Amino acid sequence: MSTPALSVNWRAAARIRHGHVWVYRSDLVGDDHLPPGSLVRVQDEAGKYLGTALYSSSSQIALRMLASERLEPAGLVELLRQRLLAAIAYRERIVRDSDACRLVFSEGDGLPGLIVDRYNDILSFQVLTQAMDRDDIRAVVLRTLLEPLHPAAVVERVEPRIRQLEQLPPQEEGLRHGEKTSTIFTMNGVRFQFHALAGQKTGAFLDQRENYAAAAQYARGEALDMFCYQGGFALHMARVCAHVTAVDSSRPALEIAERNEELNAGAHAGREIEWIEANAFDLLKDYATAGRQYDTIVLDPPPFAKSHKALPTALRGYKELNLRALKMLRPGGALVTCSCSFHVGEEDFLEMLRAAAFDARKSPKIIERRGQARDHPVLLAVPETAYLKCVILTL
Numbered sequence: 001m002s003t004p005a006l007s008v009n010w011r012a013a014a015r016i017r018h019g020h021v022w023v024y025r026s027d028l029v030g031d032d033h034l035p036p037g038s039l040v041r042v043q044d045e046a047g048k049y050l051g052t053a054l055y056s057s058s059s060q061i062a063l064r065m066l067a068s069e070r071l072e073p074a075g076l077v078e079l080l081r082q083r084l085l086a087a088i089a090y091r092e093r094i095v096r097d098s099d100a101c102r103l104v105f106s107e108g109d110g111l112p113g114l115i116v117d118r119y120n121d122i123l124s125f126q127v128l129t130q131a132m133d134r135d136d137i138r139a140v141v142l143r144t145l146l147e148p149l150h151p152a153a154v155v156e157r158v159e160p161r162i163r164q165l166e167q168l169p170p171q172e173e174g175l176r177h178g179e180k181t182s183t184i185f186t187m188n189g190v191r192f193q194f195h196a197l198a199g200q201k202t203g204a205f206l207d208q209r210e211n212y213a214a215a216a217q218y219a220r221g222e223a224l225d226m227f228c229y230q231g232g233f234a235l236h237m238a239r240v241c242a243h244v245t246a247v248d249s250s251r252p253a254l255e256i257a258e259r260n261e262e263l264n265a266g267a268h269a270g271r272e273i274e275w276i277e278a279n280a281f282d283l284l285k286d287y288a289t290a291g292r293q294y295d296t297i298v299l300d301p302p303p304f305a306k307s308h309k310a311l312p313t314a315l316r317g318y319k320e321l322n323l324r325a326l327k328m329l330r331p332g333g334a335l336v337t338c339s340c341s342f343h344v345g346e347e348d349f350l351e352m353l354r355a356a357a358f359d360a361r362k363s364p365k366i367i368e369r370r371g372q373a374r375d376h377p378v379l380l381a382v383p384e385t386a387y388l389k390c391v392i393l394t395l
Contacts, residue, residue, distance in 0.1 A: 028063075084145070103145075105385075184263065193263065220296060221242060227248060362395060
């Protein structure tokens with residue numbers, strides 16, 4: 001079967017030539033009634049070849065570029081297999097002191113619409129596009145993951161909203177290989193429980209793995225960890241801080257965090273973690289009013305801006321948190337502040353921090369500007385693959 005062709009306008013053609021991998025539906029020229037998940041040949045309005053892409057019949061991202069060379073349907077499965085193997089080999093080179101990492105990061109690994117995470121001997125994956133939901137592609141993904149890694153189990157996590165947007169049939173999440181659904185994994189020498197069919201994302205926030213270690217490098221004294229979830233930052237800081245107060249609004253997350261603390265009891269001997277269920281905004285306001293002071297503060301909130309329209313409100317929320325944190329930070333202390341909202345750009349985030357510091361009458365210094373862990377690779381020509389900001393400040 002030959003590969004059908006789709007034409008794109010000059011804007012999309014320019015983006016593709018500069019390395020971007022998304023084509024929006026509004027940039028398509030002519031009829032695009034093709035089977036969902038099709039492999040298509042992409043050309044400009046003059047008919048000049050631009051590359052090969054995977055097509056979605058429903059998403060606003062109609063095309064996700066896959067290769068600059070010509071690719072026929074018969075070669076698609078082998079290309080995906082080779083990219084999966086390359087993604088696994090890349091993690092084997094860069095991941096240290098951890099048996100948990102992101103093995104496949106969608107566009108970052110040339111596998112648009114596929115996420116695969118490793119937690120020790122369990123793999124967890126998500127399918128986010130029509131093409132990656134095809135039976136032949138699912139089969140090669142599972143087979144390729146099993147061959148070199150030999151996991152005890154492979155679990156599929158499902159986001160119903162994504163499947164609805166992609167007009168995919170409902171899918172039950174669960175085991176796709178093996179029977180094991182829980183394990184213990186390690187990040188930077190800190191141990192965590194993993195329950196394959198519970199928790200956010202595919203199970204944990206692996207994108208912060210390197211930032212956890214960086215926070216522990218600067219942490220000391222009394223520490224405050226806001227939005228602690230299952231204890232990533234708190235457990236790392238407890239190895240060097242005398243006392244850590246960890247706050248989250250989710251009781252189930254805190255219960256897992258407490259069990260994670262038990263797993264690391266030997267490393268935390270003589271140090272205390274206080275887990276508090278509370279609204280972070282309300283608690284920070286109360287603590288600031290009471291004059292509480294800390295040597296180390298971590299702010300790692302959920303995404304405040306899920307769309308560009310929400311950006312002004314999000315920045316006000318970030319500013320309130322960081323303003324109060326700066327007022328509560330002792331001289332010489334460290335503030336580790338994060339945003340996982342893609343729509344909040346790095347310059348937006350830094351400008352918000354400048355405004356918060358001005359209002360707090362503080363003059364902090366930047367120690368580090370960080371992003372997501374290296375197992376979440378960022379494509380130079382695709383800024384959308386860079387979403388996590390982590391700035392470490394000191395007074």
